[in-house]
Amino acid sequence: MIKIKVxxxxxxxxPKTPLPTNAIQIDCDGAFYTVYMQGDELPxxxxxxxxxxxxxxxxxKEAVRAVMRDEADPIFFKWQAGEATKQxxxxxxxxxxxx
Numbered sequence: 283m284i285k286i287k288v289x290x291x292x293x294x295x296x297p298k299t300p301l302p303t304n305a306i307q308i309d310c311d312g313a314f315y316t317v318y319m320q321g322d323e324l325p326x327x328x329x330x331x332x333x334x335x336x337x338x339x340x341x342x343k344e345a346v347r348a349v350m351r352d353e354a355d356p357i358f359f360k361w362q363a364g365e366a367t368k369q370x371x372x373x374x375x376x377x378x379x380x381x
Contacts, residue, residue, distance in 0.1 A: 283319070346379065
């Protein structure tokens with residue numbers, strides 16, 4: 283089991299270091315991500331307070347926000363500096379939302 287500190291960046295919570303891609307379960311209590319790897323004892327299951335649809339929507343929203351930050355925001359700043367067009371930025375945003 284690995285604990286990774288939660289940080290706030292641009293109003294969003296995110297892990298201080300990247301989460302392992304081979305984790306079998308990841309929990310977050312707002313202060314730490316608890317990452318369970320193969321061979322770790324998992325915590326007991328409890329009834330979710332959110333439906334799976336709500337969880338999926340939140341997860342997608344967080345993923346889109348991260349991709350926007352990584353891919354679209356740099357184009358926005360290039361547009362502001364005159365190094366790209368507004369259309370370049372809008373196209374990248376549309377591409378990300380369509381994924």
